[in-house]
Amino acid sequence: MKRSYKLQDLDCANCASKMECDIQKLPGVDSARISFMTSKLTIEADADEFDRLLDEAQSICSRYEKDCVILH
Amino acid sequence: MTKKQKRWRNRIIVALIIFAAIFTGELTGAIEHAFGEKDALYVEFALFLIPYLIAGYDVLAEAGRNILKGHGLDENFLMSVATIGAFALVFFPDSGPHTAEGAAVMLFYQVGELFQSYAVGKSRQSISDMMDIMPEFANVMRNGQLVQVDPNDVAVGDEIIVKPGERVPLDGTVIAGRSQLDTSALTGESVPRSAHPGEEVISGCINLNDTLTVRVTKPYEDSTVSRILELVENAADKKAQTESFITRFARYYTPIVVGLAAMIAILPPLLGAGPWADWVLRGLTFLVVSCPCALVISVPLSFFGGIGGASKLGILIKGSNYLEALSQVDTVVFDKTGTLTSGTFEVTTVAPSASVSSEQLLQWAAAAEAFSTHPIAQSISRACAAPIDAAKITESSDIPGQGVRVCYEDDVILAGNGRLMDENGIPYTPSDFVGTQVHVAVNGQFAGTVVIGDVVKPDAKEAVSALYRAGVRTTVMLTGDQTSVANAVAADLGIAEVRAELLPHEKVEQVEALLEHDGAGKVAFVGDGINDAPVLMRADVGIAMGAMGSDAAIEAADIVLMDDRPTQIARAIKVAHKTMRIVWQNIVFALGIKFAVLILAALGIANMWMAVFADVGVAVIAILNAMRAMRTKGL
Numbered sequence: 001m002k003r004s005y006k007l008q009d010l011d012c013a014n015c016a017s018k019m020e021c022d023i024q025k026l027p028g029v030d031s032a033r034i035s036f037m038t039s040k041l042t043i044e045a046d047a048d049e050f051d052r053l054l055d056e057a058q059s060i061c062s063r064y065e066k067d068c069v070i071l072h
Numbered sequence: 073m074t075k076k077q078k079r080w081r082n083r084i085i086v087a088l089i090i091f092a093a094i095f096t097g098e099l100t101g102a103i104e105h106a107f108g109e110k111d112a113l114y115v116e117f118a119l120f121l122i123p124y125l126i127a128g129y130d131v132l133a134e135a136g137r138n139i140l141k142g143h144g145l146d147e148n149f150l151m152s153v154a155t156i157g158a159f160a161l162v163f164f165p166d167s168g169p170h171t172a173e174g175a176a177v178m179l180f181y182q183v184g185e186l187f188q189s190y191a192v193g194k195s196r197q198s199i200s201d202m203m204d205i206m207p208e209f210a211n212v213m214r215n216g217q218l219v220q221v222d223p224n225d226v227a228v229g230d231e232i233i234v235k236p237g238e239r240v241p242l243d244g245t246v247i248a249g250r251s252q253l254d255t256s257a258l259t260g261e262s263v264p265r266s267a268h269p270g271e272e273v274i275s276g277c278i279n280l281n282d283t284l285t286v287r288v289t290k291p292y293e294d295s296t297v298s299r300i301l302e303l304v305e306n307a308a309d310k311k312a313q314t315e316s317f318i319t320r321f322a323r324y325y326t327p328i329v330v331g332l333a334a335m336i337a338i339l340p341p342l343l344g345a346g347p348w349a350d351w352v353l354r355g356l357t358f359l360v361v362s363c364p365c366a367l368v369i370s371v372p373l374s375f376f377g378g379i380g381g382a383s384k385l386g387i388l389i390k391g392s393n394y395l396e397a398l399s400q401v402d403t404v405v406f407d408k409t410g411t412l413t414s415g416t417f418e419v420t421t422v423a424p425s426a427s428v429s430s431e432q433l434l435q436w437a438a439a440a441e442a443f444s445t446h447p448i449a450q451s452i453s454r455a456c457a458a459p460i461d462a463a464k465i466t467e468s469s470d471i472p473g474q475g476v477r478v479c480y481e482d483d484v485i486l487a488g489n490g491r492l493m494d495e496n497g498i499p500y501t502p503s504d505f506v507g508t509q510v511h512v513a514v515n516g517q518f519a520g521t522v523v524i525g526d527v528v529k530p531d532a533k534e535a536v537s538a539l540y541r542a543g544v545r546t547t548v549m550l551t552g553d554q555t556s557v558a559n560a561v562a563a564d565l566g567i568a569e570v571r572a573e574l575l576p577h578e579k580v581e582q583v584e585a586l587l588e589h590d591g592a593g594k595v596a597f598v599g600d601g602i603n604d605a606p607v608l609m610r611a612d613v614g615i616a617m618g619a620m621g622s623d624a625a626i627e628a629a630d631i632v633l634m635d636d637r638p639t640q641i642a643r644a645i646k647v648a649h650k651t652m653r654i655v656w657q658n659i660v661f662a663l664g665i666k667f668a669v670l671i672l673a674a675l676g677i678a679n680m681w682m683a684v685f686a687d688v689g690v691a692v693i694a695i696l697n698a699m700r701a702m703r704t705k706g707l
Contacts, residue, residue, distance in 0.1 A: 009076065011189045012147070013369040017319055036369075037196060037376040038305050063141065066134060067076065 003050065004042040006071045007034070007061065015064035022060045028053060041070060073190060080186050087127035087179055094119045095172055113169055117162050120175040124155065128178035132156075145326055147363045151181050154359040157352065158680060164349035173680045177360060184688020188369065191695045195373060198380075198702060205257045205276040205297050207241035223275075223292045234284045240277045243295045244286040246270065251284050253277040258300070259635040260386035276300065299626060303388055307379045310391025311372075314655055318371045322364040329670070333358035336674060350676065357673040360683035366662040370694035371655055377701030378651030385704055386634035387644045394630040397613050399648035402593025404544050404641065405583055407607070408551035408561060410600030411617060412535075412638060413526040417447045419455035420527065421505045424520035431457065433520045437512050439480040440487035443468055448508055448524050455522075475510070486513040493518065506560040526553075528561060531639045536565045538642035542649070545593060548586065550579045579607050587612065598641055600625070615641060646707040654701050658694040665690050 010016055016036040023032040023043070030044040045053055054070060061068045073081070094116070097103045103119070104112040125132075128151075135152035158174030209220040211233040218233060223241040226232060231247065234240050240253070252264040255277045264280055267273050273286055276297035292298060311319075337355025341348045375392035382389050389395050409415045424433040438456035441449035442465060453460065460480075467479035474495065475488015486492055493500045493511050500511050500518040507525030511518070529535075536547055548569040551558045558572035571582050586595050587610075597604075597611035600618055605628035608614030616629035618636030626632050633640045669686040672678035 009074075011185075011192065012365070013192075013372065014147070014322060014363070014365055017322075017368065035305065036372060038200075039196065040305065064146070066137070 001047050002042060002044045004040050005054075007039045007041050008069045008071055009067040010034075010036065010039045010061075010065065011067075012065055015068075019057075019061050019064050019068075023057050026053060026056050026060075032057075074193065077186060077189060077193075080182075080189075084127055084179065084182050084186060087123040087182075090126065091120070091123035091175055091179055094123070098172060113162060116169060117159065117171045120171040121159070124159070124175040124178050127175075127182045128152075128155065131178065131182070145330060147365065150326075150330070150359045150362050151178065154356045154680070157356040157359075161349050161353060164347075164352075170353065170680070177680050177684045180684045181360075181688055184684075184692055187692050188365070188688065188695060191692065191699070192369065192373070195377065195695070195699050195702070198699075205239070206301065207239040207275060207297060210241040211235065211238075223295075226288055226292065228288055228291055230288045232286050232288060234273075234279045234286055236279055236281055236283065238279055240273050240275050240279060240284075240286065241295075241297075242275050242286075242288045242292055243273070243290040244288040245272055247285050247287050249282055249284040251282040252280040254280055255635075258296070258386060260384060260640075261635050261637070300383070300388060303390060303626070303632075304379060304383050307376075307389060307391050310393045312375060312392035312396035314396060314652075314659070315371055315375060315392055318364075318367050318659070322368050325364045326362050329358055329362035332670075332674075333362065353680075354673050354676055357678060357680050357683045358670060360680060361666050361669050361673070361686045363687055365687075366666075366691035366694045367659060369691065370658045370662070370698040373695060373698040374651055374654045374658065374701045377698060378647055378654075378704075381702045381704035382644060382647045385640070385643055385647070385707075387640055387647065388626075388632040388634065389644070390630050390632075394613055395648050395651055397594050398596065398631065398645055399652040400594045401596045401613060401645060401648075402543070402545040403548065403586055403595045404539055404546075405548045405550060405586060405595060405597045405611065406567070406638075407579070407597070407599040407604055408549050408553060408558065409526060410636075411598050412532045412549065412561065412565060412567075413528050414636075415526065415600065417451040417508075417524050418527045419451055419522055420507055420525040421503070421523035422455075422520070423503045423505070423523065425501075425518055428519045433512060433522065435460070436480070436483070436485050436514055436519060437487055437510060437522045439465060440476050440478050440485045440512065441510075442478070444476065448510070451524050452510070452522060483514050484516075487511070506557050525557070528564065529636070529638060531637055533565050535638035535641060536567055538639055539645070540566075542642045542645045544642075544645070548582075550574055550582055552576070576603060577606075579604065580610055583607050583611050596641075598638070600636070615644070617641075643704075643707050647704050650704075650707065651701045654697055658697055661697075662690050662694050 013036045016034045020032060020034040023029060028045050028049045033042045043053060054072060058070050061070060098116055103115055107115045131148045132152050134148040138146055138149055155174045155178045158170045161170045207223055210223045210226050211218050212221050212226060212230060226242055246267050246269050248269060251267050253267050254264050256262050258276045267284060275295040333355040336358060337352045340346060341351045375395060378395055379389045406412055422430045422433055424430050434456045435458060438453045439460050441452050442460045442462055465478050465480050469477050471477060471492060474492035478485050486496060487510055490502060493513060498513045498516060498518050503509060503521045505523040507523045510522045512520055539547060547567045549562050549567045550571050552574055553572055555572040558570050562570045583597055594612035596613040596615055597607050598615040598617060599608055605624055608616060608628040613631060614629045615631045615633060616625035617633040631644060665686050669678050669682050673683060
């Protein structure tokens with residue numbers, strides 16, 4: 001299934017594309033997209049995987065931009 | 073400005089003031105005077121550290137954190153190395169002072185970053201304002217009381233109340249009330265539509281005059297407004313070639329520039345080509361220019377702005393790639409019916425014979441066709457001013473393949489094609505108007521001809537000439553209609569080529585032939601999306617028009633025109649041209665300045681001040697330029 005989340009304080013476009021790249025590589029993620037313009041993260045994965053994936057995605061995001069928070 | 077940005081701004085202002093004070097002290101020689109020439113250098117070093125740290129402590133901290141975690145080469149890291157390097161040059165005995173530069177680079181980097189963050193926030197805001205068609209609530213009767221609920225909680229079949237000034241929250245059918253609807257947020261069309269009982273209304277429109285009761289026909293997630301928002305937001309997923317190129321470029325640009333910086337700083341002095349301080353400074357200048365941010369932000373921002381601006385005009389573009397393809401279109405293929413013509417049959421000409429009035433002829437024709445449900449018959453009764461009293465029709469019979477014969481008010485009326493006239497031995501004059509001709513004879517006397525045709529849309533001609541003005545090389549019309557009708561329409565509108573009498577699958581073949589034939593430019597196909605989905609998908613750019621509410625069309629097309637004005641096609645192309653122009657301006661400008669500064673820095677001509685402009689200055693200018701893509705009003 002597909003879910004999308006708002007990203008707060010996503011300021012750097014280059015970081016966004018790096019985050020997208022890394023989140024896509026997470027095991028269990030079918031596809032991941034970050035739209036810098038709408039500050040949205042869209043993840044496609046199994047429904048019961050989301051809790052784990054969001055934690056991992058959050059740590060990827062903080063790695064590139066320390067203030068960036070996935071709202072959920 | 074957000075809270076974070078305000079704190080950031082205040083910090084920069086404080087740092088700037090301190091910096092200015094110290095800088096004045098340096099320039100006027102006050103510091104040198106007070107501490108003596110030798111110590112002044114170290115005093116300045118210490119003093120400039122103050123504004124440097126106030127402005128850039130977070131950059132340094134972030135850079136440190138990244139090194140510890142093993143992710144180098146981000147902006148913070150590069151900026152930190154460049155500025156720390158500039159400060160460290162003070163320890164090289166043979167170099168001039170660069171501490172002011174170090175502090176200034178950090179300061180201006182932060183000013184630029186703040187401005188960048190502000191500009192991005194602003195353009196995000198204006199894009200989301202532009203798409204502000206989301207209804208916030210729906211009025212529903214619950215237990216005899218009108219309550220506001222989330223549109224998501226309204227089920228199909230529920231009745232909702234839309235008051236004047238409110239947005240229609242869900243698609244549905246009007247069951248009570250008459251009003252006007254403002255559809256401009258969806259279609260860009262400023263003339264309001266009327267809404268009567270029995271008519272469909274689309275979510276996102278604003279109710280203007282009177283309260284409407286609407287029976288919901290689609291759940292919120294399938295309603296027009298949700299589909300539009302989803303479509304525009306997902307548009308960013310389909311990246312244009314230019315965009316992917318920039319992303320790939322950015323991945324290599326930074327490591328290469330950093331590599332070059334290291335080489336410049338180390339190799340020449342090792343080979344004895346000059347003092348270390350000089351070359352290290354050149355290398356540090358390289359580092360300042362090594363972030364590709366100007367491009368990485370401004371290119372997607374331009375595309376997004378173009379897509380957002382187009383949606384404001386009622387043109388939905390499903391991805392940056394289609395916007396890019398649209399800008400390269402040189403052949404536009406039209407489906408005739410429903411695209412250039414309104415797709416409904418209307419009486420186009422009434423040609424009575426000498427002694428008969430037009431009204432009389434229409435009256436007889438309408439009486440003859442009164443019992444028929446054929447679209448042609450219905451168009452005649454629509455055109456007839458006075459309604460026909462069916463009781464006065466005493467006899468009525470169909471003559472297959474020819475027409476009808478009725479007795480009406482003691483007259484025997486024959487209405488049909490030429491064969492009907494011939495069979496009954498009635499001399500008639502075939503008119504040379506294009507369309508379906510219905511000849512009428514009364515009591516054996518020819519009374520005249522009513523011509524029924526598909527009416528060309530009022531702005532179709534303007535639409536075709538606007539396309540040529542927008543740089544389209546050729547236009548083609550495909551139709552299942554007779555050649556004579558097709559040729560007449562094409563000649564009237566100024567369309568270059570006509571392929572008539574085509575079966576649906578032949579339209580695909582025609583488009584495929586054009587795709588192969590045409591090497592350079594892209595081929596766009598415009599249809600009404602009803603039965604040309606395969607053609608829409610096959611063309612380089614499939615444009616569906618009049619698609620408000622048509623799911624099939626929204627699915628199959630790459631670009632969806634919300635209303636059915638064909639002039640929108642040329643507008644869409646102009647938006648695409650403008651966006652691509654801005655994209656290329658930004659690419660050329662940003663890369664041009666960066667490469668120029670890199671070359672000048674390698675030669676020792678550019679200093680850090682220029683480098684910091686090439687980094688943040690260029691980014692800010694590129695963002696401002698990208699925001700122009702949103703403005704589509706005059707196109």
